[in-house]
Amino acid sequence: GENVEQHPSTLSVQEGDSAVIKCTYSDSASNYFPWYKQELGKGPQLIIDIRSNVGEKKDQRIAVTLNKTAKHFSLHITETQPEDSAVYFCAASGPDKLIFGTGTRLQVFP
Amino acid sequence: DVKVTQSSRYLVKRTGEKVFLECVQDMDHENMFWYRQDPGLGLRLIYFSYDVKMKEKGDIPEGYSVSREKKERFSLILESASTNQTSMYLCATSPGLAGDEQFFGPGTRLTVL
Numbered sequence: 001g002e003n004v005e006q007h008p009s010t011l012s013v014q015e016g017d018s019a020v021i022k023c024t025y026s027d028s029a030s031n032y033f034p035w036y037k038q039e040l041g042k043g044p045q046l047i048i049d050i051r052s053n054v055g056e057k058k059d060q061r062i063a064v065t066l067n068k069t070a071k072h073f074s075l076h077i078t079e080t081q082p083e084d085s086a087v088y089f090c091a092a093s094g095p096d097k098l099i100f101g102t103g104t105r106l107q108v109f110p
Numbered sequence: 111d112v113k114v115t116q117s118s119r120y121l122v123k124r125t126g127e128k129v130f131l132e133c134v135q136d137m138d139h140e141n142m143f144w145y146r147q148d149p150g151l152g153l154r155l156i157y158f159s160y161d162v163k164m165k166e167k168g169d170i171p172e173g174y175s176v177s178r179e180k181k182e183r184f185s186l187i188l189e190s191a192s193t194n195q196t197s198m199y200l201c202a203t204s205p206g207l208a209g210d211e212q213f214f215g216p217g218t219r220l221t222v223l
Contacts, residue, residue: 043200043215043217045214046212049211089152089153093208096207096208097143097158097207097208100145100152102150
């Protein structure tokens with residue numbers, strides 16, 4: 001069945017450094033790739049998404065890249081801040097649902 | 111602003127009890143979802159509904175049922191709670207099934223003793 005793999009499971013960076021989270025997906029028909037951020041005690045919230053007709057999308061310090069040939073997509077956070085500390089989930093669209101990755105716990109140390 | 115509310119933030123139940131988790135949304139979305147979240151396993155879809163009284167099984171429906179009598183309300187039912195159903199339960203709503211943003215509630219942490 002459809003599958004989304006996400007790496008790493010945990011990531012620790014110094015404030016100001018960049019962070020990269022990578023996902024691979026199995027369904028070549030997937031065409032929508034959102035990223036969610038889950039802060040402590042809250043539900044996940046969409047931070048950026050990309051559709052298969054573009055290779056890159058940027059929103060301030062956050063960017064997502066998509067390689068459809070390799071079935072890879074990645075989240076890039078530049079100039080990390082302590083408030084970026086959270087769990088991040090990638091997802092890929094299936095025929096009738098989103099398939100989520102297993103999550104990455106990002107810790108940004110001051 | 112989309113609001114998705116869940117009836118409880120924390121719930122403690124005993125093995126064998128019937129448990130109801132309620133989710134209400136105020137955005138008139140057709141689609142609603144129930145996920146469970148466990149460390150290292152991410153978000154796993156239990157059931158979803160694309161219309162009133164319509165429901166579809168997700169990836170892990172065993173031991174659960176759902177009810178959607180009104181468009182804004184989607185209930186998750188554990189007919190006979192077991193300890194392996196101790197988890198965080200998240201409700202979400204979306205205008206589409208797979209190609210649109212999903213809006214999540216704050217979650218219910220259920221502990222079954």
